[in-house]
Amino acid sequence: MKKGIGILVLLVLGYQSVYFEKLSTRTQQASGVQDFGKRVEAILVQGVLNNPVLTEDQQLIKELNNNLTNTQKKLGNRLGIGESAYYLVKGKARISSIRDGYVLLDNGSGLDTQFIFGNEVRDASRMIHLEDFKSQKDLNALTEALNKHLRETKIPAEMKGIQVGDEISYVGACEVAPSDLPVTSLTIYPVEIKH
Amino acid sequence: MKYIFLFLGLFLAGCSSKESTEKPKIAVVISTLNNPWFVVLGESAVQQAEKLGYEAKLFDSQNNPAVESDHFENLISSGFDAILFNPTDADGSIANILKAKEAGIPVFCMDREVNSNDAATSQILSDNYTGCVAIGVEFVKQLHGKGNYVEILGLAGDNNTYARSNGFHTVVDKFKGLKLLGQQNGDFDRNKAMEVMESMMQANPSIQGVFCGNDAMALGAFQAIQSAGKSEQIKVFGFDGADEVVQKIKEGKIVATGMQYPKVMAKTAATFAVEFFKGRKSFPQHIPVGVNLVNAKTAKHF
Numbered sequence: 001m002k003k004g005i006g007i008l009v010l011l012v013l014g015y016q017s018v019y020f021e022k023l024s025t026r027t028q029q030a031s032g033v034q035d036f037g038k039r040v041e042a043i044l045v046q047g048v049l050n051n052p053v054l055t056e057d058q059q060l061i062k063e064l065n066n067n068l069t070n071t072q073k074k075l076g077n078r079l080g081i082g083e084s085a086y087y088l089v090k091g092k093a094r095i096s097s098i099r100d101g102y103v104l105l106d107n108g109s110g111l112d113t114q115f116i117f118g119n120e121v122r123d124a125s126r127m128i129h130l131e132d133f134k135s136q137k138d139l140n141a142l143t144e145a146l147n148k149h150l151r152e153t154k155i156p157a158e159m160k161g162i163q164v165g166d167e168i169s170y171v172g173a174c175e176v177a178p179s180d181l182p183v184t185s186l187t188i189y190p191v192e193i194k195h
Numbered sequence: 196m197k198y199i200f201l202f203l204g205l206f207l208a209g210c211s212s213k214e215s216t217e218k219p220k221i222a223v224v225i226s227t228l229n230n231p232w233f234v235v236l237g238e239s240a241v242q243q244a245e246k247l248g249y250e251a252k253l254f255d256s257q258n259n260p261a262v263e264s265d266h267f268e269n270l271i272s273s274g275f276d277a278i279l280f281n282p283t284d285a286d287g288s289i290a291n292i293l294k295a296k297e298a299g300i301p302v303f304c305m306d307r308e309v310n311s312n313d314a315a316t317s318q319i320l321s322d323n324y325t326g327c328v329a330i331g332v333e334f335v336k337q338l339h340g341k342g343n344y345v346e347i348l349g350l351a352g353d354n355n356t357y358a359r360s361n362g363f364h365t366v367v368d369k370f371k372g373l374k375l376l377g378q379q380n381g382d383f384d385r386n387k388a389m390e391v392m393e394s395m396m397q398a399n400p401s402i403q404g405v406f407c408g409n410d411a412m413a414l415g416a417f418q419a420i421q422s423a424g425k426s427e428q429i430k431v432f433g434f435d436g437a438d439e440v441v442q443k444i445k446e447g448k449i450v451a452t453g454m455q456y457p458k459v460m461a462k463t464a465a466t467f468a469v470e471f472f473k474g475r476k477s478f479p480q481h482i483p484v485g486v487n488l489v490n491a492k493t494a495k496h497f
Contacts, residue, residue, distance in 0.1 A: 134312035143325075
């Protein structure tokens with residue numbers, strides 16, 4: 001009887017002393033990967049595509065050259081401290097060339113579909129606030145989740161079948177610093193490409 | 196009896212008068228003053244605090260957590276009212292911050308992050324990750340997405356070392372044509388990086404690029420590469436924005452670096468301390484300070 005109770009106690013203690021978790025969950029946590037799916041969607045839909053500060057690219061260039069400080073306040077955004085700001089832009093143009101993922105447009109600007117790695121879309125969307133993040137690591141993880149979705153899924157799908165000479169409409173984000181003045185063209189990190 | 200009350204009254208009035216007229220004192224505690232970059236950070240913080248009308252004193256932790264701990268003990272007992280802090284250790288320094296917090300002294304971290312979300316009042320940090328994302332993009336473009344490379348990391352266990360390497364690899368690892376042949380710590384030290392680069396070149400004669408976690412190491416690596424007669428073959432990338440490296444970028448000897456702004460971090464930390472004295476109690480836990488890419492095209496602006 002005593003032996004039976006002892007075994008039972010050992011079994012209960014043994015069960016309570018370990019915690020079972022799916023290996024995939026553990027791997028995800030260890031690599032710092034979090035599920036930002038809903039947040040990414042909100043940034044793209046509310047923060048970019050339906051954002052009232054979305055400006056025609058030629059209009060933005062005009063305003064930047066006219067008064068950078070006012071344009072930064074009115075249309076730009078940036079998390080933290082820095083001299084440049086990020087802007088939301090939209091436009092329509094014909095494709096002059098496509099080389100190494102860089103789509104050159106006939107208005108002089110270009111869509112960089114290959115190097116969507118920076119803070120352009122995140123900051124221009126105005127959807128992210130520093131107070132929401134306890135560590136830089138979490139903020140960087142969200143940035144990469146957003147960029148990865150655009151770079152590896154959304155933009156490649158939208159670029160399918162698009163060729164030199166096509167007329168496209170686009171929405172995206174760009175960075176402008178005081179040293180870029182006078183601005184003659186923009187490098188845009190795309191969020192949406194349609195033709 | 197009335198003289199006793201008069202004396203007590205004068206004594207108490209004197210005490211309260213001293214408290215209300217004495218300006219708060221700010222301590223600036225820096226991990227090491229052996230490195231010119233940290234000297235700029237520390238001296239700028241003192242200057243900013245003084246410019247804002249406060250007494251400030253600089254402390255050197257000599258990269259030694261024990262010395263740092265002694266500084267905290269002393270400055271808490273000496274009545275400092277705020278600490279602008281560049282920690283020696285991401286984990287080890289947390290206990291010191293908590294001691295200050297317990298004594299009601301706000302701590303504003305500069306440049307180096309501690310692994311706690313609620314110890315420091317705020318952490319004002321270079322955006323190392325994004326800065327090195329930009330370096331990574333430049334690296335891929337300069338090597339046309341293919342070739343062999345090595346990496347010289349900073350200090351093991353240091354958050355900036357991790358953030359820089361992580362930002363760089365976020366980009367570079369996506370390009371399968373780029374092959375990492377070796378990764379070693381150079382401890383942010385020029386001489387050590389030179390030795391590391393020498394041994395990595397001996398082991399791998401086909402290196403075409405090297406990413407270094409700071410500019411001191413980039414200069415050490417460049418020295419080794421130049422001595423080996425491989426400066427045409429191996430492209431060097433650094434991080435910090437040191438004058439010597441910016442000059443070498445202009446001369447076409449080093450490809451790129453990330454420009455950090457220690458004076459901006461120091462100014463922000465000092466301003467936050469003053470705002471705290473004036474009643475502000477809520478600060479973002481992390482404030483990233485932008486890092487600019489310096490390459491052949493942009494070097495003229497720096």
